[in-house]
Amino acid sequence: MSVLDSKVPKGPIKDKWTDYKNHIDLVNPANKRNIDIIVVGTGLAGGSAAATLAELGYNVKAFAYQDSPRRAHSIAAQGGINAAKNYQGDGDSTYRLFYDTVKGGDYRSREANVYRLAEVSANIIDQCVAQGVPFARDYGGLLDNRSFGGVLVSRTFYAKGQTGQQLLLGAYSAMNRQIARGKIEMFNRHEMLDVVLVDGKARGIITRNLITGEIERHSAHAVVIGTGGYGNVYFLSTNAMGSNATAAWKIHKKGAFFANPCYTQIHPTCIPRSGDYQSKLTLMSESLRNDGRIWVPAKIEDAKAIQEGKLKPTQIAEADRDYYLERRYPAFGNLVPRDVASRAAKERCDAGYGVNATGEAVYLDFAAAFQRYGSEQAKLKGIKNPSKEEVIKLGQAIIEEKYGNLFQMYEKIIAENPYETPMMIYPATHYTMGGVWVDYNLMTTVPGLYCIGEANFSDHGANRLGASALMQGLADGYFVLPYTIGDYLSNDIRTGKIPTDTPEFDAVEKEVQDKIDFFLNNNGTKSVDHFHKRLGKVMWDKVGMSRNAPQLKEAMAEIKAIREEFWKEVKVPGSGSEMNLELEKAGRVADFLELGELFAKDALVREESCGGHFREESTELDGEQKGEAKRNDKDFAFVSAWEYKGEPADAVLHKEELEFNDIELKQRSYK
Amino acid sequence: MNLTLKIWRQKDSKTKGQMVDYKVTDISEHMSFLEMMDVLNEQLVNSGDEPVAFDHDCREGICGMCSMYINGEAHGPDRGITTCQLHMRMFNDGDTITIEPFRAKAFPVIKDLVVDRMSFERIQQAGGYISVNTSGNTQDANALPISKHAADEAMDAAACIGCGACVATCKNSSAMLFVGAKVAQYALLPQGQVEAADRVKNMVAQMDLEGFGNCTNTGACEVECPKGISLENIARMNREFLKASIKG
Numbered sequence: 001m002s003v004l005d006s007k008v009p010k011g012p013i014k015d016k017w018t019d020y021k022n023h024i025d026l027v028n029p030a031n032k033r034n035i036d037i038i039v040v041g042t043g044l045a046g047g048s049a050a051a052t053l054a055e056l057g058y059n060v061k062a063f064a065y066q067d068s069p070r071r072a073h074s075i076a077a078q079g080g081i082n083a084a085k086n087y088q089g090d091g092d093s094t095y096r097l098f099y100d101t102v103k104g105g106d107y108r109s110r111e112a113n114v115y116r117l118a119e120v121s122a123n124i125i126d127q128c129v130a131q132g133v134p135f136a137r138d139y140g141g142l143l144d145n146r147s148f149g150g151v152l153v154s155r156t157f158y159a160k161g162q163t164g165q166q167l168l169l170g171a172y173s174a175m176n177r178q179i180a181r182g183k184i185e186m187f188n189r190h191e192m193l194d195v196v197l198v199d200g201k202a203r204g205i206i207t208r209n210l211i212t213g214e215i216e217r218h219s220a221h222a223v224v225i226g227t228g229g230y231g232n233v234y235f236l237s238t239n240a241m242g243s244n245a246t247a248a249w250k251i252h253k254k255g256a257f258f259a260n261p262c263y264t265q266i267h268p269t270c271i272p273r274s275g276d277y278q279s280k281l282t283l284m285s286e287s288l289r290n291d292g293r294i295w296v297p298a299k300i301e302d303a304k305a306i307q308e309g310k311l312k313p314t315q316i317a318e319a320d321r322d323y324y325l326e327r328r329y330p331a332f333g334n335l336v337p338r339d340v341a342s343r344a345a346k347e348r349c350d351a352g353y354g355v356n357a358t359g360e361a362v363y364l365d366f367a368a369a370f371q372r373y374g375s376e377q378a379k380l381k382g383i384k385n386p387s388k389e390e391v392i393k394l395g396q397a398i399i400e401e402k403y404g405n406l407f408q409m410y411e412k413i414i415a416e417n418p419y420e421t422p423m424m425i426y427p428a429t430h431y432t433m434g435g436v437w438v439d440y441n442l443m444t445t446v447p448g449l450y451c452i453g454e455a456n457f458s459d460h461g462a463n464r465l466g467a468s469a470l471m472q473g474l475a476d477g478y479f480v481l482p483y484t485i486g487d488y489l490s491n492d493i494r495t496g497k498i499p500t501d502t503p504e505f506d507a508v509e510k511e512v513q514d515k516i517d518f519f520l521n522n523n524g525t526k527s528v529d530h531f532h533k534r535l536g537k538v539m540w541d542k543v544g545m546s547r548n549a550p551q552l553k554e555a556m557a558e559i560k561a562i563r564e565e566f567w568k569e570v571k572v573p574g575s576g577s578e579m580n581l582e583l584e585k586a587g588r589v590a591d592f593l594e595l596g597e598l599f600a601k602d603a604l605v606r607e608e609s610c611g612g613h614f615r616e617e618s619t620e621l622d623g624e625q626k627g628e629a630k631r632n633d634k635d636f637a638f639v640s641a642w643e644y645k646g647e648p649a650d651a652v653l654h655k656e657e658l659e660f661n662d663i664e665l666k667q668r669s670y671k
Numbered sequence: 672m673n674l675t676l677k678i679w680r681q682k683d684s685k686t687k688g689q690m691v692d693y694k695v696t697d698i699s700e701h702m703s704f705l706e707m708m709d710v711l712n713e714q715l716v717n718s719g720d721e722p723v724a725f726d727h728d729c730r731e732g733i734c735g736m737c738s739m740y741i742n743g744e745a746h747g748p749d750r751g752i753t754t755c756q757l758h759m760r761m762f763n764d765g766d767t768i769t770i771e772p773f774r775a776k777a778f779p780v781i782k783d784l785v786v787d788r789m790s791f792e793r794i795q796q797a798g799g800y801i802s803v804n805t806s807g808n809t810q811d812a813n814a815l816p817i818s819k820h821a822a823d824e825a826m827d828a829a830a831c832i833g834c835g836a837c838v839a840t841c842k843n844s845s846a847m848l849f850v851g852a853k854v855a856q857y858a859l860l861p862q863g864q865v866e867a868a869d870r871v872k873n874m875v876a877q878m879d880l881e882g883f884g885n886c887t888n889t890g891a892c893e894v895e896c897p898k899g900i901s902l903e904n905i906a907r908m909n910r911e912f913l914k915a916s917i918k919g
Binding site for chain 2: 048051055066068070071073075085087120125126127128129130131132134135136137138139140141142143159162165166169172173174176177179180186188211240241242274275277278279280282283409412413415478479482527529571573574578579581582
């Protein structure tokens with residue numbers, strides 16, 4: 001019997017969450033005042049959790065490494081948030097959102113968690129509107145929806161191209177109300193550097209004040225981690241520069257199992273990299289694929305000429321273009337899920353058809369949309385026999401209304417006008433489905449230690465659908481954790497304040513201090529970024545969009561070697577008792593250097609292709625699906641939860657078998 | 672291209688700072704301004720010096736973390752962008768670039784180019800919210816239709832990223848564009864009406880307490896705002912404030 005207990009309640013899937021809520025233990029309001037909760041991270045998950053827990057009456061201490069909770073990277077999400085409201089009457093329902101999420105995740109998520117997510121999704125929209133989030137509306141004053149890749153209904157709510165920003169500002173405003181009331185004590189510019197366990201339970205954290213360098217102890221009855229994903233293990237990603245896995249990795253080293261690290265989402269519509277100095281990649285909303293057509297030249301000589309700058313895309317005749325997504329996936333075309341679109345782009349570029357100097361870019365072309373919208377507008381405006389130029393101009397105006405901010409962003413970065421020449425895009429690491437293992441209560445394998453939002457593994461399986469990350473973050477923080485944590489804390493009403501002057505706090509603080517001292521006194525020869533870039537290159541080349549056993553083994557060995565060199569050669573200037581950005585980075589990269597190896601090991605063990613994890617050894621060999629990803633449900637329908645045992649290579653695998661009672665397992669087909 | 676950088680270096684809030692000259696070479700025009708700063712910092716680390724501290728995070732113009740006063744302009748010589756979106760193609764080979772922190776009494780320097788913007792936090796804590804608990808039982812989102820016009824205007828105000836460029840640019844260090852945008856977002860929506868009077872009074876009181884200056888209608892804030900927040904928001908805040916004062 002596995003040591004993992006998912007604690008999924010019994011009963012029919014549609015009743016589980018309601019029954020669960022009816023039977024958990026509650027903490028009475030007078031007792032909540034005596035209970036402290038630490039929330040690390042203030043994005044959508046952490047911010048919404050902190051606000052809600054404080055509203056309930058708990059004493060919350062919240063931590064962010066930025067100077068304000070509002071700057072967490074949830075703010076960068078553009079496209080939207082899904083909810084099963086069925087406002088469009090197009091057949092959406094809780095079940096359908098549940099089904100799409102499980103299918104989109106390639107049948108590697110836990111059914112009961114996903115159903116609950118779909119169930120509370122509608123409440124999120126109600127809550128956000130009540131907070132004053134300015135969602136897009138139609139002329140009747142009702143909420144507008146758009147459709148997103150991989151699904152057949154319009155269930156995505158949005159606020160221009162800044163949905164993440166607006167939802168985060170909503171959660172942040174709820175936090176501000178509680179900060180003003182004194183129910184949340186906010187620690188900006190503080191970084192959690194480790195967790196403290198007392199008698200096996202999470203009872204506090206050690207933090208560094210990023211302005212003064214002071215090492216601080218904070219105690220609580222429970223600790224919640226909502227610190228986002230680990231995409232920056234690739235160095236280049238669409239994550240913020242400061243996004244890191246340190247909190248998640250530190251709790252892993254203290255006993256929390258880490259699940260499915262190999263499930264990583266590579267987003268297809270990002271701006272291609274231009275040189276070695278590149279510090280991060282920029283995503284453009286997937287909604288662009290609703291109107292843009294993706295192509296590369298059909299002839300290799302044309303591709304070569306473009307790469308050398310001798311030919312322009314507009315000079316290539318229609319017949320000489322390969323709209324490869326429409327060719328390979330006629331049913332979904334340019335709207336196939338993210339993993340499929342990304343791999344298809346890589347396949348064409350690997351074959352030599354890439355369209356910029358690096359050979360790593362494909363075109364996203366709006367010419368057909370200009371034409372289509374333009375003709376429609378000409379009719380609407382009663383323009384008879386419009387000229388070709390007039391039609392295109394009218395069409396461009398519509399596209400500008402829909403995606404103007406993205407077109408402007410593109411032009412600022414690339415210095416090319418995307419209204420005149422097709423955009424160039426290439427996939428980039430964007431989101432990590434894997435993360436800390438949690439049960440139905442969102443509790444990790446350490447009692448009293450919770451993990452929410454992107455930082456946990458629970459809801460997206462092997463691949464996340466567009467507009468579902470915001471939904472999960474807010475579902476966890478607003479509607480799930482506040483119930484489940486109460487059930488646990490009902491046993492803590494007599495505990496009293498947790499003291500910090502104990503041997504447990506002494507020991508962890510010493511560990512933290514020793515590591516800082518080591519970095520500052522190491523006197524190596526190479527910068528932190530030097531190692532981070534090398535790690536990123538190994539990850540991208542060998543543990544990227546397409547993986548195989550020999551390369552994964554090489555990656556493990558190479559990451560280990562980089563890690564060993566890092567500890568010998570890293571150089572961190574400055575002191576510990578001041579703001580020291582290099583010191584902050586050093587600690588984060590040290591953790592990425594361990595996580596990366598476990599990531600490769602997890603990818604090696606999973607000898608199947610599913611969602612964002614593509615193993616070259618596991619593809620369909622014949623039939624209509626030839627060359628497509630081949631999942632293996634017989635041997636791999638489980639969650640890989642890794643237990644820390646020192647070296648990442650020695651981590652021990654625990655399997656949580658996935659049962660599918662409400663959905664039939666099928667091959668994902670977008671043909 | 673090769674550049675000379677004149678950068679404000681200041682060890683901490685208590686120590687006096689000074690401008691220091693640096694040289695960077697082989698800068699590509701495709702680099703972002705912060706990538707150019709990364710190159711300088713890598714150079715400084717490798718030569719055993721302390722890198723220049725500057726705030727930054729998302730590097731896609733939305734988190735509002737990056738600041739910097741470049742050649743006398745908040746976020747540098749381009750419009751509608753943050754510093755992370757400024758590209759080196761805006762400069763020429765041989766240029767000398769002056770880089771200072773945002774300067775305002777209410778934004779004290781923490782280190783080098785990093786400033787403390789906690790005054791913005793306290794203003795929002797004074798009333799920048801709607802008092803609604805999380806319950807899952809708020810009314811259905813479509814039960815309250817809101818005209819598209821009002822929703823769009825509220826969204827335009829809500830697009831503020833709280834970077835502080837308006838304050839840094841204003842000769843009076845006024846925060847009225849920032850506070851105006853916050854007040855306007857809620858004032859434009861029916862959900863915000865119940866607390867409207869208290870909100871504007873409390874937020875303005877906190878703004879005054881923090882030591883921001885007053886508005887003299889020069890409009891510099893609007894020009895430098897990376898998100899195009901309109902001066903109309905200041906007018907709306909003044910109206911709301913007057914309304915609230917008369918109501919008592």
